[in-house]
Amino acid sequence: MRSFPVRLPSGTRYWTVLDEDLAVVAEADAFLRHVRFGRDQAELTTRTYAGHIALFLRWCARTGRDWRTAAEELGLFVVWLRYGTKEATGADRPSTEAGLVLAGPGAEAVRKPARIENVLTGVRQFLLHGITEKAVPSQVLALLYEVADDRDLPPEARGEGMSYRMKARHRVQVPRAPRDRATDAEIVALFLACRCARDRFIVLLLARGGLRRGAAAGLRRQDVHFMPDSTALGCHVAGSHLHVVRRENPNGAWAKRQPPGSGQPVPVDVLVVRAYDQYVLERMERPHARDSDFVLVNPQELTDLHLRFEERGGSSTPLGRPTAS
Structure with a gap:
C-alpha cells in the first residue's frame, strides 16, 4: 500500500x-x-x-x-x-x-x-x-x-x-508545548541576511502580515491593494491591505479556509508597503517579469529565461510565462 x-x-x-x-x-x-x-x-x-x-x-x-x-x-x-x-x-x-x-x-x-x-x-x-x-x-x-x-472541555466550549x-475511543496523549514565535531580533537578523528585495518582502509579509507560506506564494498582483483608498479598484476595505484568495494555482500554493467572496482582507503596515515598493523596482529590472501575474516570482529564473531566449535569436516576446516561486 x-x-x-x-x-x-x-x-x-x-x-x-x-x-x-x-x-x-x-x-x-x-x-x-x-x-x-x-x-x-x-x-x-x-x-x-x-x-x-x-x-x-x-x-x-x-x-x-x-x-x-x-x-x-x-x-x-x-x-x-x-x-x-x-x-x-x-x-x-x-x-x-x-x-x-x-x-x-x-x-x-x-x-x-x-x-x-x-x-x-x-x-x-x-x-x-x-x-x-x-x-x-x-x-x-x-x-x-x-x-x-x-x-473535559474548556468553559467556552461547553453548552x-x-x-x-x-x-x-482511541486517543494518544499529545504534549501541548507553547508556540515558539520568532522574536523581533530573530526577524531582524533574518531580514538583514536577505540578499534581494523579494526575500526581504517575504520576511516582512510573513512576520508582520501573518500570512502562511501557501497564502503568500499564491498571491496575485490583483490581490495587493497598498493604497490608502482602493475604491477605484472596486474594493471598499480601508487602508493598505491585501486579499488572501483561495484559488487553483499552477505552483501548488493553497490558502486555508476563508470567508466567501473576494477573499480574506489582511491589513499591512508601512514596513510591508515599503518593502513591496522596493521589490517592485527590483522586479521591473528583470526581463519579462510583467508577464507573470504572481506577486512572488524568481528573479534569477526570469533572467535565465531571457538569456536563453536571446541566445536563440528571439525577439522581445517571451517563450513562455515565468514560473512563480
Missing part, C-alpha cells in the same frame, strides 16, 4: 492509494476524491490523508485483518505505529521477520504522539466515509466513538447545562 498522486485532464491533482499490485484501492480513492472535490480541500490534505490510509491498510494486510472491521483493534495499530520501524511499516514489501514489530523494555518510540494522533484522525475519517457509503458495517461507528459529556458529544 502506498500513496500516489493523480493528475486529472483539467490539471487538478489529488492523491490516492495503490495496493501491492499497484491497483487503485477503490474505497480509499472514493474518500480522497470526496475530500478534494466534495469538501474543496487542498491537494496537500489528500496527500496527508492518503499517507494515513496507506499505513492503516498496510497494517491490516500485514497482520491478516479486514480493514472494514479492524477498528476494534486500533489500539494494536497504535502500538504498531509507535514502535514499528521503517522496514516494518514502510511501503516496500518486508520479509517475514522485517514485518514484525518487537518492542522490548525501554524501546524508543519511532513516531511521536502528535504524528500518531494525526494518523488516527485520518483513519477515522476514512472509516466514517465508508460507513456513509455502505462499504463499512454501521456497527463500526460504535467502535470508533463513545458518548461522553462535556466536562448550557449538561450536554453530550461523540468522543474518539
Whole structure:
C-alpha cells in the first residue's frame, strides 16, 4: 500500500492509494476524491490523508485483518505505529521477520504522539466515509466513538447545562508545548541576511502580515491593494491591505479556509508597503517579469529565461510565462 498522486485532464491533482499490485484501492480513492472535490480541500490534505490510509491498510494486510472491521483493534495499530520501524511499516514489501514489530523494555518510540494522533484522525475519517457509503458495517461507528459529556472541555466550549458529544475511543496523549514565535531580533537578523528585495518582502509579509507560506506564494498582483483608498479598484476595505484568495494555482500554493467572496482582507503596515515598493523596482529590472501575474516570482529564473531566449535569436516576446516561486 502506498500513496500516489493523480493528475486529472483539467490539471487538478489529488492523491490516492495503490495496493501491492499497484491497483487503485477503490474505497480509499472514493474518500480522497470526496475530500478534494466534495469538501474543496487542498491537494496537500489528500496527500496527508492518503499517507494515513496507506499505513492503516498496510497494517491490516500485514497482520491478516479486514480493514472494514479492524477498528476494534486500533489500539494494536497504535502500538504498531509507535514502535514499528521503517522496514516494518514502510511501503516496500518486508520479509517475514522485517514485518514484525518487537518492542522490548525501554524501546524508543519511532513516531511521536502528535504524528500518531494525526494518523488516527485520518483513519477515522476514512472509516466514517465508508460507513456513509455502505462499504463499512454501521456497527463500526460504535467502535470508533463513545458518548461522553462535556466536562473535559474548556468553559467556552461547553453548552448550557449538561450536554453530550461523540468522543474518539482511541486517543494518544499529545504534549501541548507553547508556540515558539520568532522574536523581533530573530526577524531582524533574518531580514538583514536577505540578499534581494523579494526575500526581504517575504520576511516582512510573513512576520508582520501573518500570512502562511501557501497564502503568500499564491498571491496575485490583483490581490495587493497598498493604497490608502482602493475604491477605484472596486474594493471598499480601508487602508493598505491585501486579499488572501483561495484559488487553483499552477505552483501548488493553497490558502486555508476563508470567508466567501473576494477573499480574506489582511491589513499591512508601512514596513510591508515599503518593502513591496522596493521589490517592485527590483522586479521591473528583470526581463519579462510583467508577464507573470504572481506577486512572488524568481528573479534569477526570469533572467535565465531571457538569456536563453536571446541566445536563440528571439525577439522581445517571451517563450513562455515565468514560473512563480
